[in-house]
Amino acid sequence: MGCSTSKIPTEEPSTQTSAVETINQGRGTQQEGQHHSSVEQPTPTPALTGEQQRHPEADGSVQRQVDGNAEKAKYRLTRQIERGSHSRIFEAFDRVTNKRVAIKFLARGVYCKNLRAEITNHMMLVHPHIIEAKEVYLTPQFLALVLEYAPGGDLFKYVDARGHLDDGTARRIFQQLVIALEYCHEKKVINRDLKPENTLIMTLDGRPYVKLCDFGYSKQVIETKCKTQVGTVGYTAPEILRGGSDYNSACDVWSLGCLLYVMVVGDYPFLCESERLDDKALFRRTQDRVLKADYIFPGDVEVSRGAADLIRQMLVVDIEKRISISGIKRHPWFRQDLPKAALTLNQDCLRVPAFQIQSRADLERILAEAEHAGVARTNSAGSSNSVFAPRRLSSIPSGSSGRS
Numbered sequence: 001m002g003c004s005t006s007k008i009p010t011e012e013p014s015t016q017t018s019a020v021e022t023i024n025q026g027r028g029t030q031q032e033g034q035h036h037s038s039v040e041q042p043t044p045t046p047a048l049t050g051e052q053q054r055h056p057e058a059d060g061s062v063q064r065q066v067d068g069n070a071e072k073a074k075y076r077l078t079r080q081i082e083r084g085s086h087s088r089i090f091e092a093f094d095r096v097t098n099k100r101v102a103i104k105f106l107a108r109g110v111y112c113k114n115l116r117a118e119i120t121n122h123m124m125l126v127h128p129h130i131i132e133a134k135e136v137y138l139t140p141q142f143l144a145l146v147l148e149y150a151p152g153g154d155l156f157k158y159v160d161a162r163g164h165l166d167d168g169t170a171r172r173i174f175q176q177l178v179i180a181l182e183y184c185h186e187k188k189v190i191n192r193d194l195k196p197e198n199t200l201i202m203t204l205d206g207r208p209y210v211k212l213c214d215f216g217y218s219k220q221v222i223e224t225k226c227k228t229q230v231g232t233v234g235y236t237a238p239e240i241l242r243g244g245s246d247y248n249s250a251c252d253v254w255s256l257g258c259l260l261y262v263m264v265v266g267d268y269p270f271l272c273e274s275e276r277l278d279d280k281a282l283f284r285r286t287q288d289r290v291l292k293a294d295y296i297f298p299g300d301v302e303v304s305r306g307a308a309d310l311i312r313q314m315l316v317v318d319i320e321k322r323i324s325i326s327g328i329k330r331h332p333w334f335r336q337d338l339p340k341a342a343l344t345l346n347q348d349c350l351r352v353p354a355f356q357i358q359s360r361a362d363l364e365r366i367l368a369e370a371e372h373a374g375v376a377r378t379n380s381a382g383s384s385n386s387v388f389a390p391r392r393l394s395s396i397p398s399g400s401s402g403r404s
């Protein structure tokens, strides 16, 4: 499977406006148990070994690079896990509980306005198949989002390493994602960027247990509809690419259909890859195919009838005819081997209050403060700490995805 996709710009104006951006893949490897009830119960895995704890960077040097204040920090940073398009993600340990977390560092400044929806929406969602957003805090230069740690990396890597997934594994992951997505929609949050890179793996014992992680393009839709063109090329629904008209939560069903295709086929349904074409030409070609739902199941990969049938019902251009989440939940392929608890899980989750670790008022205050530019610090080596500045994004082909 080719390993990069392109992003459509974020909703609000920012220092980085139009963008095509390469997506990173996760590198998590260790296993860790967790506590929620879920569609699939993960197998408990051992605590960190001494060797794992003695990471070469566990001496505080990473901490000093990030906030220059290793001694007072609540979390001890140990290593960088990944670099996202707007962030750096670090592994860290809570100094009191010694629990492992992931911390996403985002540069402070006006760009943080764009993060309000991401962080507030994420914190509202408390679900076993969604990475827990625990709290935010400020360092002199960064807004830090503390997340539940996912030891297994992301689903893209998982699929890529295996070529494609067998029917049972793909179904188990898909069941978990459908239940998570139904919960988001019940909370009136549309994700708009579902893809394997934004799906993290908690266990790697052959029964993967997954969680959604990135709500960067999510929108809480209570009275308004969505208009803005956001998402990732190759997963974005045709109604978003077409632009102009209102669209709704059915766009997530389309993306989930693409994600299911990627799992069972090991390739993208629409994304065109060619060394002979430049990014703009590839983008246009992909867009043309999405708008016509022009994809095929390749002859050399065996896809079960049930999975293929469900994908066909999800990748329907007309949103009135596209299968709904409740339709998916009735589909025989989805129902096969479905854990009993899955169908009642969301009723329980919808009763769980959000903002238990950090109050909404605190969150709002910190987010407002984060919009003020951070103070430039010098790191322990004496040089200015610019390594965490978001990468510059290159521009997207005009007319193909600008803001509405």
Ligand SMILES: Nc1ncnc2c1ncn2[C@@H]1O[C@H](COP(=O)(O)OP(=O)(O)OP(=O)(O)O)[C@@H](O)[C@H]1O
Residues within 6 Å of the ligand: 022, 023, 024, 025, 026, 027, 028, 081, 082, 083, 084, 085, 086, 087, 088, 089, 102, 104, 131, 147, 148, 149, 150, 151, 153, 154, 197, 198, 200, 213, 214, 216
């Ligand atoms: N809680 C976590 N535990 C472990 N790894 C994580 C966690 N959150 C993120 N990652 C890793 O970091 C990668 C990027 O994370 P995320 O998508 O949240 O960042 P981003 O800046 O929004 O990236 P992009 O815009 O490129 O999608 C993920 O694909 C995953 O590999």
